[in-house]
Amino acid sequence: IPVDAFDLVIFGGTGDLARRKILPSLFRRMRAGQMPATARVIACARGKMTRKAFQQMIREALLEFIPRPEDRPDDLLAQFLEVLDFVALDATGEAGWAELGEKLRPDTVRAFYLSVGPALFGPIAHRLHETGLATADSRIVVEKPLGHDLPSARELNRQLSESFSEHQIYRIDHYLGKETVQNLMALRFANALFEPLWNAQHIDHVQITVSEKIGVEGRGGYYDKSGAMRDMVQNHIMQLLCLTAMEPPARFEPDAVRDEKLKVIRALDPVPIGDTVRGQYRANGTTGSYLDHVENPDSRTESYVALKVQISNWRWAGTPFYLRTGKKLRARLSEIAVMFKEVPHSIFPEVSQRRGNALIIRLQPDEGITLRMTIKDPGPGGMRLREVPLDMTFADALGDMAEEVPDAYERLVMDVIRGNQTLFMRGDEVEAAWAWTDAIIASWEDDRARPEPYDTGGSGPEEALALMHRDGRRWREIE
Ligand code: NAD
Numbered sequence: 001i002p003v004d005a006f007d008l009v010i011f012g013g014t015g016d017l018a019r020r021k022i023l024p025s026l027f028r029r030m031r032a033g034q035m036p037a038t039a040r041v042i043a044c045a046r047g048k049m050t051r052k053a054f055q056q057m058i059r060e061a062l063l064e065f066i067p068r069p070e071d072r073p074d075d076l077l078a079q080f081l082e083v084l085d086f087v088a089l090d091a092t093g094e095a096g097w098a099e100l101g102e103k104l105r106p107d108t109v110r111a112f113y114l115s116v117g118p119a120l121f122g123p124i125a126h127r128l129h130e131t132g133l134a135t136a137d138s139r140i141v142v143e144k145p146l147g148h149d150l151p152s153a154r155e156l157n158r159q160l161s162e163s164f165s166e167h168q169i170y171r172i173d174h175y176l177g178k179e180t181v182q183n184l185m186a187l188r189f190a191n192a193l194f195e196p197l198w199n200a201q202h203i204d205h206v207q208i209t210v211s212e213k214i215g216v217e218g219r220g221g222y223y224d225k226s227g228a229m230r231d232m233v234q235n236h237i238m239q240l241l242c243l244t245a246m247e248p249p250a251r252f253e254p255d256a257v258r259d260e261k262l263k264v265i266r267a268l269d270p271v272p273i274g275d276t277v278r279g280q281y282r283a284n285g286t287t288g289s290y291l292d293h294v295e296n297p298d299s300r301t302e303s304y305v306a307l308k309v310q311i312s313n314w315r316w317a318g319t320p321f322y323l324r325t326g327k328k329l330r331a332r333l334s335e336i337a338v339m340f341k342e343v344p345h346s347i348f349p350e351v352s353q354r355r356g357n358a359l360i361i362r363l364q365p366d367e368g369i370t371l372r373m374t375i376k377d378p379g380p381g382g383m384r385l386r387e388v389p390l391d392m393t394f395a396d397a398l399g400d401m402a403e404e405v406p407d408a409y410e411r412l413v414m415d416v417i418r419g420n421q422t423l424f425m426r427g428d429e430v431e432a433a434w435a436w437t438d439a440i441i442a443s444w445e446d447d448r449a450r451p452e453p454y455d456t457g458g459s460g461p462e463e464a465l466a467l468m469h470r471d472g473r474r475w476r477e478i479e
Helices: 016-031 051-065 074-083 097-103 118-130 150-163 179-189 220-224 227-245 254-267 408-418 427-447 462-469
Strands: 006-011 040-045 084-088 109-114 139-143 169-172 203-211 276-282 304-309 321-326 333-340 358-364 368-376 385-393 452-455
Touching: 006 016, 006 408, 016 040, 016 051, 016 074, 016 408, 040 097, 051 074, 051 084, 074 084, 084 097, 109 118, 109 408, 118 139, 118 150, 139 150, 139 408, 150 427, 169 408, 169 427, 179 227, 179 358, 179 368, 203 227, 220 227, 227 254, 227 304, 227 321, 227 333, 227 427, 254 427, 276 427, 276 462, 304 462, 321 462, 452 462
Parallel strands: 006 040, 006 109, 040 084, 109 139, 139 169, 203 321, 276 452
Antiparallel strands: 203 333, 276 304, 304 321, 333 358, 358 368, 368 385
16 A cells, blocks of 8 residues: 655765665665655755766665665666655755755655764754754654663653654664564464463563674774663664563554553663673684774673563563673574473473473564474384474565565655554653663673673673573574
8 A cells, every 4th residue: 555645854865774774665665566656755965966966876776785686677766766856965054954945845744764873863853843844743763873871862852852742753673673573463462372371471481682793893983882782782672572571552553562662671670780791702713803893902892792681570570581692693693582381291201391382583584483392203113202393484484475575664664654653662662771771781880890702603602601501591592
């Protein structure tokens, strides 16, 4: 179903995020028939550039980021480029704003996507309000980093709220736009099978892993001020935790869903330092160490973190959530693993049932859902048990439809145009998440210990294995 005509203004429209994600996603939506040809996308960026040169730049970006020619037929490419316009505008200066104003159409959905550094969020919001370019129905889109800690996140929320009301502010966490993450909600709340088991009585623990193969090369300056906790846990992993742990909302509506997520964050116990592990990757053969890529040779910033987290509410008391994320690990993998308890009594004592069922929600690579079951090993060899996966890899299960699983940004940008905030974070959610992560970071700062070194290409520091072992559990393989 096509959305209404819209004017989408992308501040920072020549930047990496716009070229790699936002514009290719819009192109795919046009290909899917969802983006009307009457839409306008107006990129604003510093520096002079003609409309033609900008169109050429995006043409090249589309050729690069949508590599298969059959996915970007020439006529469609031409049609898409026609939608694009460019205004040279310095967010902190005077030039360009009037020209932008002339291009915006009345009575058309209007959205401003701030694909620029966070220092510009407040000033741009202010100018949009002051110049009258933002109407009462306009939307503003911002994305991480949404603050560096609780005070800066509050300040950012304050600045945005001076010019926009909460129902106009779309805070992107692109993990929420992933098909599997939305499927987690469908799985939980549209099937009678799981929800009765979805609690501490039946679930032994939950593991959430976001593992990266890449290091901090090229981003060392930014990353060293951030670290895994701020870069991954406060936002993406927190969102996954919330969707896994939240109570069923009364309706699938923005505030109903976000209220439930907020309750989860507020129910998180403070994490004792002994339930945290920080790591930093060391050199391995020809690959450099974390410290080779950052300015400060004594940096104590973590490129890996593992946490044991307790949620103090009726559903989850006693069932820990183990979270881990790191760079330079063996594989690129993001998953939520819900590990069920073993059967209360095994009738096959000679083949002791070693493991309970597990539900694995895989975000990348190969988005999909797997249920680990125990069955009888086929053959006449007696009652031997074996674990098998009931596997639903979207690409296989959905056949041609999933030839390209839609990118998270496709869904999210269209939701902005539709005015649906369900998959966007509310200001109070972001602040609550910072309050919780700030306390952990502060305990590390007091502690002054160095992060544990770990080998590149491995599965993280020994101490993270120990965090599980001492509870008689173990991490799933990163592979
Ligand atoms: P970038 O440096 O590639 O692009 C920045 C863009 O902002 C350019 O178009 C530049 O012309 C414009 N710009 C800078 N100062 C300006 C000013 N004063 N007035 C007008 N335009 C100005 O950065 P990026 O990688 O595209 O990232 C943009 C933002 O999105 C950053 O805050 C980043 O942290 C965030 N982000 C990026 C990614 C990503 O994948 N690149 C992912 C998530 C979040």
